[in-house]
Amino acid sequence: MFEATNLNRRNHQIQWLFKVLFGMMTLILIVPVALILGVLVAKGGPAISMEFLFSMPRNGLTEGGILPALIGTMWLVGVALLASVPVGIAAAIYLSEYAPDNWLTRGINLAIINLAGVPSIVHALFGVGAFVVFAGFGASILAASLTLAVMTLPVVIVATRESLQAVPMAFREACWNMGATRWQTIRIVVLPNSVSGILTGIILEVSRTAGETAPIMFTGAAMFLPFLPQGVLDQTMALSMHLFVISNSIPGMSEEFKYGTALVLISLVLLMNALSISFRVYLRGKKKW
């Protein structure tokens, strides 16, 4: 009664075929990532030293370190987060928990998704017009960070909205039925159960912000500054910009420096992602339903 029929065998073969096919696709996906990392570590690894990380560049960027770029990237990311996270989370809560489901809300949601697809150079031009010129911030950390914030806002909103909507409707209804207001329901049931997803979204945003070049190029990032930024109205160097500059515009730049800078940038991003993943694993361990 358990002998395999021809149909059984055929189904089994097809199933095996698809498994191998999908496995190969996954492999193809992994190869470029591994190659990039391998090449960066091999060629840029030797450049990494305390001096490289923690000293000012010298001699037309060809010697010394990348400290101002590293610090500058942290400034840019930090200020961008301060601007985008509160706005993004508040907007997502409104869209997910308060807004009626009508054409306007659906239109706004569509617009947000499309905003995420706007090329970063377009955001850069917007940033120049809105923040550098119109708001009068000049080329500065503030203008660059706000440009980055506008660019990453959709990511925060979408990530937050999705984690809010992952909380079962039944939880909300149970709470409402007890006479809780919408805000009480959000505070007591919805937010505590979506905070992991929201934080993950924010960390992803950080890594994206750190790597962007175009939006900061015209709004506040400088090729070279002999000092560290003192406030948000200063210009700053940034890792991504620095990499762009030393790869394109500096003759006689050592290969090691280029790869080293790229390695630092990608390590920063990977570090953020690793944080995000371990945080998610930790919170999933505490999954509550």
Add this chain to the structure above:
Amino acid sequence: MVAPTVKLAVRDLRIAYGEEEAVSGISLDVHANEIFGIIGPAGSGKTSFLRALNRMEMFNDDMHVSGEIVFGGRDISDIRNVYALRQKIGVVFPLPVGLPMSVYDNVALSPRLRGVKNKAALDEIVERCLTRAALWDEVKDRLKALGSLLSGGQQQRLTIARALSQDPELLLLDEFSIAVDPVTTMRIEDVLRELKEEVTIILVTNLVQQARRLADRTAFFLSGELVEVAETEVLFTGEVKDQRTRDYVEGRFG
């Protein structure tokens, strides 16, 4: 015989989801301190009826309610303070909802929402409600465990305990026994019989025998209409006005 006090008066209630009408003009009275059974096949408007009592249409843009529902002397569609209304009405839906917080917090939530802060008072409410829902003995040693991780049957009793913690005047039960084993169902049924001394209960059920065991009066809904409402014993054994009622309670359709 003294005329019974009317707790809830429904007049020409109509509920539509978009274009589709789920309840088409139902009128009935629910008396104080009775268990009022509602039976009827799937899609007969039983759940929509319960949802309207709690003004749940506010959370569903698609749901439209018209007609009159008088509770506590007011037409509930005029009540601005819907939070107070919902607090007076405890609801138990078919699928258990243990909120993802501790068992204790689940039951203490409603008292806390209405401002009870005193720890001893909260302890007392939690123990009383869990005992009434026939759950206390099973969870008294793990009140800090997550409510959402209890078994299905336990979560349903937790849901009932939570509804009781609201100190409701009206208790709405929608198929409460779907996820509960028969023994526990019987225990909860006993609890409901005691509860009706203090609370008016509306019991929606697919189990016609459950309505027969529990309800003082029973209404039969069919396709969004009230076919008839009568003393439960009359509906089940006596002279019914409508042949469809007889067919349904005897299991010939539905």
